[in-house]
Amino acid sequence: GAGVSQSPSNKVTEKGKDVELRCDPISGHTALYWYRQSLGQGLEFLIYFQGNSAPDKSGLPSDRFSAERTGGSVSTLTIQRTQQEDSAVYLCASTGRLTTYEQYFGPGTRLTVT
Amino acid sequence: QKEVEQDPGPLSVPEGAIVSLNCTYSNSAFQYFMWYRQYSRKGPELLMYTYSSGNKEDGRFTAQVDKSSKYISLFIRDSQPSDSATYLCAMSVDTGRRALTFGSGTRLQVQP
Numbered sequence: 736g737a738g739v740s741q742s743p744s745n746k747v748t749e750k751g752k753d754v755e756l757r758c759d760p761i762s763g764h765t766a767l768y769w770y771r772q773s774l775g776q777g778l779e780f781l782i783y784f785q786g787n788s789a790p791d792k793s794g795l796p797s798d799r800f801s802a803e804r805t806g807g808s809v810s811t812l813t814i815q816r817t818q819q820e821d822s823a824v825y826l827c828a829s830t831g832r833l834t835t836y837e838q839y840f841g842p843g844t845r846l847t848v849t
Numbered sequence: 850q851k852e853v854e855q856d857p858g859p860l861s862v863p864e865g866a867i868v869s870l871n872c873t874y875s876n877s878a879f880q881y882f883m884w885y886r887q888y889s890r891k892g893p894e895l896l897m898y899t900y901s902s903g904n905k906e907d908g909r910f911t912a913q914v915d916k917s918s919k920y921i922s923l924f925i926r927d928s929q930p931s932d933s934a935t936y937l938c939a940m941s942v943d944t945g946r947r948a949l950t951f952g953s954g955t956r957l958q959v960q961p
Contacts (some may be wrong), residue, residue, distance in 0.1 A: 739892070768948060778893070778937070780948040791946045826892055835947040836881035836900075840892035 737761070739841035741827050747847045748817055756812045756844045761842030768830075768838060769802060773823040782827075784810060796845050817848045852876050855938055855952030864961050868925040872938035872952045875919065883913050883949065884923045887935045896936075897923070906919040928959045 740759040743756075748754050760767050769781040780794040784804045795801070798816050804810040814821055828838040855872045862868055870884075880901055885893035899905045902916045911924040921940075925932055935956045939949040 751864070770949075777953040778939075778951040780950075783946040783948055785946070791948075794948065800910075809864045836883065836898055836941055837895060838883075838949060839895065840885075845890075 739827055739829050739839055741825075741844050743844060744842060745845045745847075747809055747849060750819060752815055753813065753815045754817055754846065756814075756825050756846070758812070758827030758829075758841060760808065760810070760827070761839060764829035764831055764839075765807065765831045766835050767804060768828045769810070769812050770826045770828065770840075771823045772826055772843070773843040776823075778826065781812070790794045817846075819848050822846055822848045850875065850955075852950050853938060853940060853952040856955055857953055859956040859958055861926055861958045861960060864928060864930060864959055866928050866959075868928050868932070868959075869955070870923040870925075870936050870938075870955050870957070872921050873919055874921070874940055874943075874950075876940070877916075877919070878916060880943040881941045881947070881952070882912070882921050883939040883941075884912055885937040885939060885951075886932075887937060887954065889934075893937055901953045928957075930959045930961045933957055933959050941945075 767784040767788045772778045783791040799815045802812045824843040826843045828840045830838045853874045863920045885895045897912045905912045909926045912924040913922045935954040937954045938952040941947045
């Protein structure tokens with residue numbers, strides 16, 4: 736079946752602009768994660784959604800970052816007033832409620848802030 | 850100090866060699882241990898997961914977890930050029946959000 740999809744695959748934006756990144760999880764997966772992969776930093780957790788529960792936002796690096804998940808499916812990560820240090824690959828992963836250790840990743844969105 | 854340490858490599862081996870990749874960790878609460886493979890400009894692909902200590906084998910891949918030493922390994926037998934990628938170890942606790950904590954990745958190059 737279809738895997739996790741993300742769009743856009745690449746995004747170049749000017750410093751100070753807002754960006755929206757989209758994630759379509761695997762159908763039927765209730766849990767959705769956002770991670771960020773930076774050079775020299777590896778993959779770091781940003782935010783977690785599980786079904787209709789309140790999201791776990793403990794990994795968001797600043798209040799410029801926010802995310803929502805509509806209808807328990809598609810998720811959007813928004814970065815406001817982008818900074819150069821926001822340049823990274825943003826990865827989305829989804830998994831079933833009882834198998835959260837088996838996280839399946841999308842191809843990522845490569846964000847470059849100029 | 851990072852919770853998960855992984856030698857970044859690069860590791861270069863000839864085709865057919867046995868490859869050993871390793872991670873150490875400091876959080877004794879980790880219970881799930883995963884290995885992901887990531888090709889250039891692609892998302893990580895789950896290879897194997899292990900719960901708690903022990904070994905798990907899947908084809909040419911064997912994962913080992915030694916919780917007493919806080920040390921995990923991935924062995925690749927009969928390595929192929931197509932195995933050339935970055936290998937990421939990842940771990941999670943067994944409760945809560947179970948977000949993955951990743952190592953920095955080891956870049957592997959298998960020479961034909």
